[in-house]
Amino acid sequence: MRPCTKVITTALIFVLSACSAEVTRVDPSEAITTGDAFVAPTDSGVPEPEDAYVPDPGEFGWPCNSQDDCYSGWCVPSPEGNICTKTCLDSCPPGWSCRPLVKGDITYLCLPRWTHLCDPCATSSDCSDSDSDSGHYCLDWGGEGRFCGGECASDGVCPSGYVCKDVPVGNGVTDKQCVPESGTCECSELAKELALSTVCSVSGPEGVCQGKRSCTPNGLTACDAATPSSEVCDGLDNDCNGATDDLPPNYDCQNANEFGVCLGKGSCVAGLEVCDAATPAAELCDGLDNDCDNEIDEDSSDSDGDGLSDCIDEDDDDDGIPDVEDNCVVTPNPDQLNTDGDLQGDVCDDDDDNDSSPDADDCEPLNAQVKPGAIELCDGIDNNCNGQTDENLCDDGNPCTDDACQADGTCAHTNNQVPCDDGSVCTSEDKCLDGSCQGFAPIDCSDGDDCTADSCDPVTGCTQSSLSGPTCVNDPGGCHPCEDGSPCTSQDYCLNGSCKPGPITDCTDGNPCVFAQCNPQTGCMPPQPISNNCFIENIQACHTAKCVSGQCIPVPTSGQSCTTNSSKCKLGTCTGDGSCLPNGGQPCQTSVGLDLCQSVDVSGVCDSAGNCTIQQAPPGYTCPGCNGICIKCFILEFCIPFSDIF
Numbered sequence: 330m331r332p333c334t335k336v337i338t339t340a341l342i343f344v345l346s347a348c349s350a351e352v353t354r355v356d357p358s359e360a361i362t363t364g365d366a367f368v369a370p371t372d373s374g375v376p377e378p379e380d381a382y383v384p385d386p387g388e389f390g391w392p393c394n395s396q397d398d399c400y401s402g403w404c405v406p407s408p409e410g411n412i413c414t415k416t417c418l419d420s421c422p423p424g425w426s427c428r429p430l431v432k433g434d435i436t437y438l439c440l441p442r443w444t445h446l447c448d449p450c451a452t453s454s455d456c457s458d459s460d461s462d463s464g465h466y467c468l469d470w471g472g473e474g475r476f477c478g479g480e481c482a483s484d485g486v487c488p489s490g491y492v493c494k495d496v497p498v499g500n501g502v503t504d505k506q507c508v509p510e511s512g513t514c515e516c517s518e519l520a521k522e523l524a525l526s527t528v529c530s531v532s533g534p535e536g537v538c539q540g541k542r543s544c545t546p547n548g549l550t551a552c553d554a555a556t557p558s559s560e561v562c563d564g565l566d567n568d569c570n571g572a573t574d575d576l577p578p579n580y581d582c583q584n585a586n587e588f589g590v591c592l593g594k595g596s597c598v599a600g601l602e603v604c605d606a607a608t609p610a611a612e613l614c615d616g617l618d619n620d621c622d623n624e625i626d627e628d629s630s631d632s633d634g635d636g637l638s639d640c641i642d643e644d645d646d647d648d649g650i651p652d653v654e655d656n657c658v659v660t661p662n663p664d665q666l667n668t669d670g671d672l673q674g675d676v677c678d679d680d681d682d683n684d685s686s687p688d689a690d691d692c693e694p695l696n697a698q699v700k701p702g703a704i705e706l707c708d709g710i711d712n713n714c715n716g717q718t719d720e721n722l723c724d725d726g727n728p729c730t731d732d733a734c735q736a737d738g739t740c741a742h743t744n745n746q747v748p749c750d751d752g753s754v755c756t757s758e759d760k761c762l763d764g765s766c767q768g769f770a771p772i773d774c775s776d777g778d779d780c781t782a783d784s785c786d787p788v789t790g791c792t793q794s795s796l797s798g799p800t801c802v803n804d805p806g807g808c809h810p811c812e813d814g815s816p817c818t819s820q821d822y823c824l825n826g827s828c829k830p831g832p833i834t835d836c837t838d839g840n841p842c843v844f845a846q847c848n849p850q851t852g853c854m855p856p857q858p859i860s861n862n863c864f865i866e867n868i869q870a871c872h873t874a875k876c877v878s879g880q881c882i883p884v885p886t887s888g889q890s891c892t893t894n895s896s897k898c899k900l901g902t903c904t905g906d907g908s909c910l911p912n913g914g915q916p917c918q919t920s921v922g923l924d925l926c927q928s929v930d931v932s933g934v935c936d937s938a939g940n941c942t943i944q945q946a947p948p949g950y951t952c953p954g955c956n957g958i959c960i961k962c963f964i965l966e967f968c969i970p971f972s973d974i975f
Contacts, residue, residue: 389415389422389439407441408517414439424488443479443488446507447514449527449544450477453498466498466506472552474527474542476514478506516544533557538569564600574600584608591621614640632659668695690714707734729761753787779811780823795826802832817847842876871903898935910937917941 384390391413393404399413417427421439429435445456445465456465456477464480481493487507498504509515516525526543529552540554560567562574574597582595582604593606610619614629616638629638633647639659643651648661656665657677666675669683679687686700692714693699701714707722723732723740728749730742749766751759756768774783774791781793801808801820809823813830820831836845836853841863843856856879863881865874870891872883887905897917901909917933919941933941 384413387413389413403436403438405438405440406444406519408444408446408519410518410522443507444519445477446479446488446491446517447509448477448517448520449514449525449542449549450475451528455525464504466504468496468498468506468508470514472530472532472537474529474552476527478504478508481505481507514549516549520544521546521548530554531556535559536568536570562595562597562600562602582606588612589620589622614638616641630659686714707738707740727764729764729766754790755785755787778826778828780809780826780828793826796823797825798823800829800831815849816852817849840879840881842879842881869907871907871909893939895935895939897933897941898939900935911935911939913937919943 382390387398387400389401391399392409393399393411393413396402396404398404401413401415403414403416404411405414414425415438417437417439421427424442425439426442427437428440429437440458443465444458448456450456450467453463453465453467456467457463464482466478467475468478469475478496478498479487479491481487482505485493485505487493490510491507492510493505494508495503496506496508498506521544524544526541529540529542531538531540531552531554533556536557538554538557540552542552543550555569557569558567560570560574560576562576564573566573576597578596579594580596582593582602584591584593584604584606586609588611589609591606591609593604595602595604595606597603607621609621612619612624612627614626616625618625626638626640629640631637631642632639632645633642635642635647639645643653644655645652645659646655646657646661648655648663650663650665652658656662656667656672656674660674660677662674662676667673667678668675668681669678671678671683675681679689680691680694681688682691682693682695682697682700684691684697684700686702688694691700692711699710699712699714703712703714705712705720705722707719709718711718719734722734723742725732725740725742727742728747729745731745733741733743735741744761744764746761749759749761751766751768753768754772755774756771758770759766759768761767772785772791774785774793776783776791776793778793780796782796783791783793785791796809798804798808799822801810801822805820811821811823811828813821813828815830817834818830818832819834821828822831823829834847834853836847837843837856840856841861842859844859845856846854848854858879859876861876863874863876865881865883868874868883871886871889873886874881875884877884885905885907886903889903891901891903891909892899893901893909893911895911897919898911898915900915901911904910913934913936915935917935919931919933931943933943936942
């Protein structure tokens with residue numbers, strides 16, 4: 330803006346703001362639309378980073394539907410939809426421009442700088458709010474459609490996510506426009522609200538088809554154009570060239586089914602294909618190519634190779650005799666020889682005697698009585714054509730007789746001695762004797778196992794059944810003895826078909842003073858003396874049983890407790906010579922007669938001789954001051970000193 334123009338504009342803004350009665354507001358029921366007239370904007374300059382700002386209802390930036398929703402009374406379109414704006418003098422927030430609105434009177438408002446950026450469009454006028462806001466172009470994005478750019482020639486500044494680039498704007502001209510860095514335009518909220526759309530196209534080798542993309546609540550739809558394809562006769566413009574069913578006249582066509590494909594020429598009439606090709610059919614013997622495979626009557630034979638199928642040839646074998654008279658239609662036989670007088674001549678008849686046996690198998694092809702399967706007779710003729718004469722006619726079923734058909738037609742049976750089978754698997758070397766088969770060598774069914782019972786079944790052969798019984802130790806009469814192969818066991822027995830070991834052999838013969846091992850190969854080894862304790866029944870006191878030189882003998886002990894023969898001092902200690910010496914110093918009890926009135930049990934001590942020696946009076950009988958024993962006889966008490974007693 331030139332300096333003088335800006336001064337005049339500023340003065341006008343001041344006058345308009347002072348005379349608020351002269352400022353015309355938009356009808357409260359309407360928001361400012363893209364049809365409002367704008368003059369050249371006064372840009373706010375390069376946008377500064379904007380702090381997070383959340384407007385209150387009715388404030389600048391609040392979503393609105395009408396002018397009454399805004400404190401300023403101004404509801405204007407933006408990429409995010411209609412929002413509340415405010416009046417201005419020369420500056421607005423980043424991304425907004427202070428521009429005069431000409432709607433009756435002039436009012437300067439903060440308006441979005443790129444209201445229609447990336448909106449679907451048809452012309453550049455769809456991208457501008459007025460003629461003065463004409464720096465935004467409708468850019469062609471190829472088949473994707475056309476979308477609004479944003480003017481950035483003055484400062485190169487674009488909104489976040491967009492970049493200022495030189496792009497073609499039409500007629501070979503380029504201009505700086507804000508375009509998305511991602512290369513893809515998304516529908517703004519305003520574009521969704523207005524359901525904006527753009528023309529798009531789908532290309533292919535056959536052409537280009539036009540369609541449309543629209544902004545919906547879910548975003549920009551895909552192009553709805555059809556995919557161009559080769560033109561066919563269907564009443565549609567398949568290749569999208571503007572013409573329907575534009576096929577060349579007399580184009581190649583075909584009729585096809587399971588029998589083949591027939592070619593012809595076709596034309597398109599009212600969306601329907603008319604083809605003059607024949608309809609393929611199963612090949613017939615009619616001299617025609619019914620299945621259109623360029624072969625005639627290929628499924629029919631040509632026996633004489635004259636180029637005519639047998640089905641239409643009147644003389645298939647070309648022998649000069651018409652098929653209707655020929656007794657061999659496909660085999661030349663001018664003489665028509667027919668030995669058996671049937672409907673077939675000899676050259677094509679495989680059963681000349683008409684006995685139902687082919688000549689190739691019949692040993693006498695002109696004798697109907699001789700053929701394979703005939704009953705063999707005793708007549709010296711191979712009646713059944715098996716290469717044998719009179720076989721099995723006299724068979725008596727006995728392999729031990731030689732059967733023969735005699736000249737008079739009777740049978741002879743002569744005994745033989747040939748090897749045979751008596752029917753039993755329990756014999757071998759069977760041979761015939763006196764007209765019967767006999768076995769001479771019974772087979773050996775022994776399996777070498779003492780614990781199985783071996784037998785032979787004439788049908789199944791050798792069988793073995795398990796033997797089982799009690800141990801030979803517990804019940805020798807009911808056991809089945811066996812040998813387990815070890816010399817270290819005896820009285821082995823059978824159990825469930827297996828030989829079980831009996832008791833282990835005692836190589837010591839019960840002598841606890843020797844050690845003898847049993848060798849599994851050789852048996853008991855020589856016993857070896859051992860030094861162990863042993864047991865002797867009723868052994869004397871102060872003795873123990875010891876093994877000495879392989880014998881168990883009593884041996885005196887010492888230091889052990891023992892019992893003496895003393896009546897009072899029975900406890901003693903073994904002396905090592907087999908005797909029990911009383912323990913001296915051990916307490917004992919003895920009775921002492923003190924007077925005619927009573928006797929007293931007195932505590933004593935055992936001496937080495939086994940006697941109980943009194944050393945002090947019993948408790949309770951000690952007399953004070955006399956060191957004796959207190960004696961009471963009747964009502965009298967006496968004190969007798971120990972010195973008088975002992």
